[in-house]
Amino acid sequence: MQDVTDKPFMAVIADCGAPDYFVTEYFRVHVQSRLEKHILEAVTENNTGRPVFAQMIGEDIYHLTRAAKDLQAHPIAGVDLNMGCPSPTVYKKQCGGGLLRDPQKVDQVLGALREAVPGLFTVKMRIGFQDTENFDAILDLVNKHEVDLLSLHGRTVKEMYRSQVHYDFIKRAAERVNCPLLANGDVTSAAKARWVLDYTGAAGVMVGRHAIRNPWIFRQIREDQAGLPVSKITLHQVNRYVKDLYAAVAKPHAPEQAQVNKMKKYLNFVGQGVDPEGKFLYEMRRAKTKQQLFDICDRHMPEDGDALFADEPYSGVIARPNCES
Numbered sequence: 001m002q003d004v005t006d007k008p009f010m011a012v013i014a015d016c017g018a019p020d021y022f023v024t025e026y027f028r029v030h031v032q033s034r035l036e037k038h039i040l041e042a043v044t045e046n047n048t049g050r051p052v053f054a055q056m057i058g059e060d061i062y063h064l065t066r067a068a069k070d071l072q073a074h075p076i077a078g079v080d081l082n083m084g085c086p087s088p089t090v091y092k093k094q095c096g097g098g099l100l101r102d103p104q105k106v107d108q109v110l111g112a113l114r115e116a117v118p119g120l121f122t123v124k125m126r127i128g129f130q131d132t133e134n135f136d137a138i139l140d141l142v143n144k145h146e147v148d149l150l151s152l153h154g155r156t157v158k159e160m161y162r163s164q165v166h167y168d169f170i171k172r173a174a175e176r177v178n179c180p181l182l183a184n185g186d187v188t189s190a191a192k193a194r195w196v197l198d199y200t201g202a203a204g205v206m207v208g209r210h211a212i213r214n215p216w217i218f219r220q221i222r223e224d225q226a227g228l229p230v231s232k233i234t235l236h237q238v239n240r241y242v243k244d245l246y247a248a249v250a251k252p253h254a255p256e257q258a259q260v261n262k263m264k265k266y267l268n269f270v271g272q273g274v275d276p277e278g279k280f281l282y283e284m285r286r287a288k289t290k291q292q293l294f295d296i297c298d299r300h301m302p303e304d305g306d307a308l309f310a311d312e313p314y315s316g317v318i319a320r321p322n323c324e325s
Helices: 006-017 037-044 061-071 096-101 105-116 135-144 168-175 189-200 209-213 216-227 236-250 254-274 280-282 290-300
Strands: 022-028 052-057 078-083 120-126 148-154 181-184 204-206
Touching: 006 037, 006 216, 006 236, 022 037, 037 052, 052 061, 052 120, 061 078, 061 105, 078 096, 078 105, 096 105, 096 120, 105 120, 105 135, 135 168, 148 168, 168 181, 168 189, 181 189, 189 204, 189 216, 209 216, 209 254, 236 254, 236 290, 254 280, 254 290, 280 290
Parallel strands: 022 052, 052 078, 078 120, 120 148, 148 181, 181 204
Antiparallel strands: none
């Protein structure tokens, strides 16, 4: 997730129960680009104990292959191509989800990257741009170029995060592609992950925004898949997670209010499971200092309490998503 899955965020998530692997923020690839150092740190200074895939976004074939080759000098698990980002500033440049409008260009990009990447080459995409007209054709290109793994978000680019997820298209893709497929989109809990896997036949799930809300979700999914009781998370634990995350992502010389505002990006999601009325979100969004923010957390998620964090987001409590997942 852009501006989220950096080195400190990955470390905090790993302490709660790491996923099988992480994917970096995307490296922006264009004629003047170089591998961004702050993104590369998530690979070169990875202390999570899990593999990290390097994600790229772009449309210039020469420079995409250049970046893919440059990444081979670092301890990446593989190279991931983003063909799903729904941000208008991205797709208007024919990058991310914008590529889905042009199967011929997708054919060229996948072919060039498959040749340039000797190890694992993975792709993340959505089911289409405006509609699903090119869906099957692009899945066939995934097969043609022997992509090693496909992550599929079950909405079109234009649907952003507003519509219901079209799990029937994920099921259709799982039946059509030769590689393992990960289902992505509204995987909100261990129970939802089980339903998605059973319905779609996918090999696994990719969790984005809901790992910000609930960093224990990967551990819970493993417990559920193993037939074990699923861990219940208390609001006390969530309070500690918020404070650990604040400490992890803090910049040494950043103004306090800038750091508080940065935390609100994460807390927009966390707040979906704190209270059904959204009172925590309302108060949190108005905090200006670290102390004000922590006081709000302590009031809604007391350290000495045993109230539980919601397994699923409370209905109607809106997170205002601002990251690609």
